[in-house]
Amino acid sequence: MAKLAKSPWLLHYDGSSCNGCDIEVLACTTPKYDVERFGIINTGDPFQADILMVTGGVNHQSENVIKQIYSQMPDPKVVVAVGICACTGGVFKECYNIKGGVDTVIPVDVYVPGCAARPESIIDGVVKALEILEKKREAYAARKKAGA
Amino acid sequence: MVKEFSTIPFGPQHPVLPEPVHLDLILDDETVVGAVPNIGFIHRGLEKLVETKDFKEYVYVAERVCGICSFGHGMGYCECLENIMNIEVPRRGNYLRTIWMEMSRVHSHLLWLGLLADALGFESLFMESWKLREQILDMFDATTGGRVIFSVNCVGGVLKDMDQSMLNNILNTVNDMEKEIRPVTETFLNDYTVGTRLHGLGVLTADEAKVMGAVGPMLRASGVSYDARKTGYAAYGELDLEPVIDTDGDSFARCRVRINELFQSFDLIRQAIGKIPEGDISVPVKGNPEGEHFMRIEQPRGEAIYYVKANGTKYIDRFRLRTPTTSNIPPMVELIKGCQLADVALLILTIDPCISCTER
Amino acid sequence: MEFLNTIEEISMDKFMQEVIRFKMEGWHVIQICAVRVDGGYELSYSFGRDYDMRTLRLKVAEDETVPSITQVFHTAYLQENEAAELFGVKIENIDLDFKGKLYRISRETPFKEKG
Numbered sequence: 347m348a349k350l351a352k353s354p355w356l357l358h359y360d361g362s363s364c365n366g367c368d369i370e371v372l373a374c375t376t377p378k379y380d381v382e383r384f385g386i387i388n389t390g391d392p393f394q395a396d397i398l399m400v401t402g403g404v405n406h407q408s409e410n411v412i413k414q415i416y417s418q419m420p421d422p423k424v425v426v427a428v429g430i431c432a433c434t435g436g437v438f439k440e441c442y443n444i445k446g447g448v449d450t451v452i453p454v455d456v457y458v459p460g461c462a463a464r465p466e467s468i469i470d471g472v473v474k475a476l477e478i479l480e481k482k483r484e485a486y487a488a489r490k491k492a493g494a
Numbered sequence: 495m496v497k498e499f500s501t502i503p504f505g506p507q508h509p510v511l512p513e514p515v516h517l518d519l520i521l522d523d524e525t526v527v528g529a530v531p532n533i534g535f536i537h538r539g540l541e542k543l544v545e546t547k548d549f550k551e552y553v554y555v556a557e558r559v560c561g562i563c564s565f566g567h568g569m570g571y572c573e574c575l576e577n578i579m580n581i582e583v584p585r586r587g588n589y590l591r592t593i594w595m596e597m598s599r600v601h602s603h604l605l606w607l608g609l610l611a612d613a614l615g616f617e618s619l620f621m622e623s624w625k626l627r628e629q630i631l632d633m634f635d636a637t638t639g640g641r642v643i644f645s646v647n648c649v650g651g652v653l654k655d656m657d658q659s660m661l662n663n664i665l666n667t668v669n670d671m672e673k674e675i676r677p678v679t680e681t682f683l684n685d686y687t688v689g690t691r692l693h694g695l696g697v698l699t700a701d702e703a704k705v706m707g708a709v710g711p712m713l714r715a716s717g718v719s720y721d722a723r724k725t726g727y728a729a730y731g732e733l734d735l736e737p738v739i740d741t742d743g744d745s746f747a748r749c750r751v752r753i754n755e756l757f758q759s760f761d762l763i764r765q766a767i768g769k770i771p772e773g774d775i776s777v778p779v780k781g782n783p784e785g786e787h788f789m790r791i792e793q794p795r796g797e798a799i800y801y802v803k804a805n806g807t808k809y810i811d812r813f814r815l816r817t818p819t820t821s822n823i824p825p826m827v828e829l830i831k832g833c834q835l836a837d838v839a840l841l842i843l844t845i846d847p848c849i850s851c852t853e854r
Numbered sequence: 855m856e857f858l859n860t861i862e863e864i865s866m867d868k869f870m871q872e873v874i875r876f877k878m879e880g881w882h883v884i885q886i887c888a889v890r891v892d893g894g895y896e897l898s899y900s901f902g903r904d905y906d907m908r909t910l911r912l913k914v915a916e917d918e919t920v921p922s923i924t925q926v927f928h929t930a931y932l933q934e935n936e937a938a939e940l941f942g943v944k945i946e947n948i949d950l951d952f953k954g955k956l957y958r959i960s961r962e963t964p965f966k967e968k969g
Contacts, residue, residue: 368561788909
């Protein structure tokens, strides 16, 4: 990645995780890992976010919240599933209140493995997400130009 | 004239809360007159998994109740089974558990201090606290291979040993941290902004704290000298330990208790490293458990109670975990009544809520 | 150091009386736990006073109702609601009854069936 096309804003939502991945996502923004040096800001507002990071599997209650947040984000947008629970349901897959990974509810672009996902791999996932975001942006612009 | 109240929803997504919790607040103008807690956003139902998983495997599930208190949860579950099966954990194993447990407490309290600073809008203090916390996580990484979930507990002891150079390494880190942490803790204790927001906010008297069942730093900040570590599980029985108490009972006292506990934990780690004996770290486990046991463990957030009921097969009948936050929510709800709307977020934060633990 | 950690069985007719006595003697509720057993439930009410802990064990049939202890210990409401919602224990007159809407799970009383 030569340079960043823009400064993407992150939105983090805790599906039904154990907190492990959440504090690692938060740790990414603090001095040791510091994703903010790439211009990435952790926002709380879905209307201003480019990348949605979801930790933990999806349950009956968080399902609608995740759908709503996703629909509120402007196009183009990228979803990153952080941690094995968000990817597949992980260790909680067999629990009665877990539906499965995030992709059972919304389309996921990047899967970050790990229990808990390490900050290095989370940053890696974000960088991958940026490439996808750029492609989506170009496609979106082309569609707009074609008048679709 | 009929008084008009307004009800406003608080959460589940709130800038101050790292985890989803929801409160219905009933307001008379700016003053809160009623609050109803509403949880269940991250309920997974993992207590149920114990019926279909081998009891030795379930340790890994128990650790994943919560990513912040993970070591304690694994240990509490193992201690329960060891009590049922009459297993004597080797002394070195117990000392290693104690060291890791105290490291967990340091990382949890630093995390909380950071979140508190963030809630106060004190960004640089948040960053400083979390920067210090990384040193402890590095030690976890070096000793267990994980930063937040460690998987080093097993029924009968621990899975990984530390050699002398590693122990020295921890000792040096702890000694360095104790010096580096002073400017941060002094800021919390003496800064004007922190003080004005926390002094006199949410006062809980000793009697109220006892009756409502508050636990951990919340109980001790109200002047009650109770710390489950005094019951002497793991190696705590062989270490010098006095509960850290404070008498004011307000939010500032809760903050001060946690800061003093940081130094207490550093001291306990030093004591444990000084006394750790040579020997095995675990004993082999034969057979299946039968019986039941209640175990009280002092987690960073307060006392947690573990209950295991086993029936003689490799699948356990029931695993129950009463977490500190479950106990602290009712007193928190009482504290919120009567405070200003702007202080609600701070009050929720001062009990150091852990929703993943609570809902399991 | 050894501290009290006992489990005492108790019958339904003496139960409330015992709970009130605990309150008078300065104990407080620290834990409530339900276990599914054949034909009913086993309820454990743990009380703590300093470092001591005593647990009352109440056995109830599947459709038997249990009086709520929230009239005596108000703060027990969260854990009583939990037992009612996850196990289907019929607890009467809970102060602040969520009526099965505490966790709002999609499956009713998941702990009632084994396995």
